[in-house]
Amino acid sequence: MLTKAQWHYCLDEMERMFPDAHCELVHENPFELLVATLLSAQCTDVLVNKVTKTLFQKYKKPEDYLAVSIEELQTDIRSIGLYRNKAKNIQALSKQLIELYDGEVPANRDLLTTFPGVGRKTANVVVSVAFDIPAIAVDTHVERVTKRLGLCRWKDSVLQVEETLMKKTPIELWSKAHHQLIFFGRYHCKAQNPNCPECPLLAVCREGKKRMSKIV
DNA sequence: CTCCCGATAT
DNA sequence: ATATCAGGAG
Numbered sequence: 001m002l003t004k005a006q007w008h009y010c011l012d013e014m015e016r017m018f019p020d021a022h023c024e025l026v027h028e029n030p031f032e033l034l035v036a037t038l039l040s041a042q043c044t045d046v047l048v049n050k051v052t053k054t055l056f057q058k059y060k061k062p063e064d065y066l067a068v069s070i071e072e073l074q075t076d077i078r079s080i081g082l083y084r085n086k087a088k089n090i091q092a093l094s095k096q097l098i099e100l101y102d103g104e105v106p107a108n109r110d111l112l113t114t115f116p117g118v119g120r121k122t123a124n125v126v127v128s129v130a131f132d133i134p135a136i137a138v139d140t141h142v143e144r145v146t147k148r149l150g151l152c153r154w155k156d157s158v159l160q161v162e163e164t165l166m167k168k169t170p171i172e173l174w175s176k177a178h179h180q181l182i183f184f185g186r187y188h189c190k191a192q193n194p195n196c197p198e199c200p201l202l203a204v205c206r207e208g209k210k211r212m213s214k215i216v
Numbered sequence: 217c218t219c220c221c222g223a224t225a226t
Numbered sequence: 227a228t229a230t231c232a233g234g235a236g
Contacts, residue, residue: 024232025232040231041231041234042230042231042233042234043222043223044231046223047222081221082234084220085219085220085234085235086220117235118234119233119234119235120233120234139232140232141232142232158233182232186232190230191230
């Protein structure tokens, strides 16, 4: 397992590699971020942005998503994948927003998870990015990177990963570290071909050292 | 655990 | 052909 000093070394190096890591889901308000994040499940953010570019011109408010048929909304987001569930969730979520929150996205993680299609990860993204509330959303990249490094156990749940990250990272760094973990996982410590030979974290990485010893 | 699911990279 | 992608619900 990584020591505290080793983890802070990782945070420093990721800051060096990706100093401008940020949310790559294009949005102009909390509602757009909520929809974009819901759409991003099992889909690249590049594809999400391609769809929302036209989607957000057609649908501005929750009412707009309820004004069309489910089939029409499905067609508008079909290229995203999982489009039947996502279309249904967007309409149900819009209805709940109007009836219980006057159409405004609540700045509260636990309230957000009561919305259909919104789990802990999506809720953490929204409160963190849209409302500057400290949170660490554990997506596929964050989970993979923290487990490869050895900060977490391979058998840990995403909630356990989140708790470990919150415990071992100063709260003022949560948002930045969260995005740097994603950039590091997306562009360097990739799922299929991680670039271990050129990795500045190799010296402290459990999985990296194992992979490199196999090559030699 | 399974299902949902199209686009892209390997 | 197969793996993966800013997951969530039953």
